[in-house]
Structures are given as C-alpha cells and as structure tokens.
Amino acid sequence: MISMAQAFKNFWRNYLNFTGTATRAEYWWMTLYLIIFFIFWIPATTMIIIASPAHSNINFTSFWQIFTHSSLLTMIWIFLTVAVFVALAIPSLSLNVRRYRDTGLNEILVWLIFILTIIFHFYSPNDNAYVRVLPTIVTVITFILTILPTKFLSKVKILGRTH
Incomplete structure (x- = not known):
C-alpha cells in the first residue's frame, strides 16, 4: 500500500501524466490531503475577503468587484488562491484520468x-x-x-x- 507521503510525491511527479495509472490508495490519499488543505484554505480566504476594508462599503456581485475594490493584501491573497487552484487543477485531473485507467x-x-x-x-x-x-x-x-x-x-x- 502506498503512503500519504508517496501519494503526494506521485501527485506532483505526474503533474502532466495522463497516460499512466494511479492506485486507489494513491488517489484517495491525495483526495484526503486536498480536502484537509481546502478545509483550511477556504475559510482563510473568506476571512481575508470579509476583513478587507472595502468589503463593508460595496455590495459585491462579482469576483472582479471583490478583486478591484480590495486592499493590496486581499488582492495578493486572491491572486495566490487562483494560482493555487490552477496549480492543483491540472495534476488533479491527471490523477483522475490515471485512476480511471487503473x-x-x-x-x-x-x-x-x-x-x-x-x-x-x-x-x-x-x-x-x-x-x-x-x-x-x-x-x-x-x-x-x-x-x-x-x-x-x-x-x-x-x-x-x-x-
């Protein structure tokens, strides 16, 4: 059985590998890791956006309004959140395809x-x-x-x- 640490290494090592396979353990260890990661990331993002000084002055109806009317720290955090999402989306899709192939x-x-x-x-x-x-x-x-x-x-x- 693969360990959580090895599943994490394989996740990043196979970033663009849509042709191999991934065992159930590899898939579910990484899924657990991502769930734990997002349990902390999403509330942190929500708190940073709510704590933004511009938050109380504007009725946000779009992502663009949140981004353009926020403090520099909030804009950096939002940019970092988008970068993390993109960085995790590709290997997650790759992992799914490898799991289906397995x-x-x-x-x-x-x-x-x-x-x-x-x-x-x-x-x-x-x-x-x-x-x-x-x-x-x-x-x-x-x-x-x-x-x-x-x-x-x-x-x-x-x-x-x-x-």
Whole structure:
C-alpha cells in the first residue's frame, strides 16, 4: 500500500501524466490531503475577503468587484488562491484520468468521462431539471470508478480494455 507521503510525491511527479495509472490508495490519499488543505484554505480566504476594508462599503456581485475594490493584501491573497487552484487543477485531473485507467476502463471511455467532467465543472445548468441530472450521473460514475479495484473493468465487454 502506498503512503500519504508517496501519494503526494506521485501527485506532483505526474503533474502532466495522463497516460499512466494511479492506485486507489494513491488517489484517495491525495483526495484526503486536498480536502484537509481546502478545509483550511477556504475559510482563510473568506476571512481575508470579509476583513478587507472595502468589503463593508460595496455590495459585491462579482469576483472582479471583490478583486478591484480590495486592499493590496486581499488582492495578493486572491491572486495566490487562483494560482493555487490552477496549480492543483491540472495534476488533479491527471490523477483522475490515471485512476480511471487503473480500473481497466476502455481508453475512449476514460477520455469521454474526463471531457464530461470538465464540461460539468464549468457548465452549471439551472433551467432544466432533466439537464441537471446529467452532471449528477457523471459524478456518480466517476465516484464509482475511483473506488473500483485495479483492472476491475479490464475484461468487461465494451467498458474494459483487453490488453
């Protein structure tokens, strides 16, 4: 079994590796690390924005208003938050793809799920109840894929890869 420290090293070592595999332990150790990290980062960001002197004077309706009407410290923190998000987003997506591949999922389906995940992270349907079900279905499928054992789907027709 892989340790949390080794999972962290692999996460950064495989920053742009969308072709390898990632075990369940590697995936879930890194997920736990990211959850713990964001449990502290998000409240810190919220407190810094609320503590900003401009916060009480303006009714913020957009990210741009928060950014342009804040103190220098707040703007630096927001910039750092965006940089951290971008720095973590790419290897997180890479880790997901490697985890899907580890389950033995067919390469076409790996990339289809990857693309759907990206689309539904940036597209939030709110007008049609039937359309809102699709992101939920993709989320459930991706969760199931992350808990499957290594090569679990490799012998399943249509879903798995046979090599």
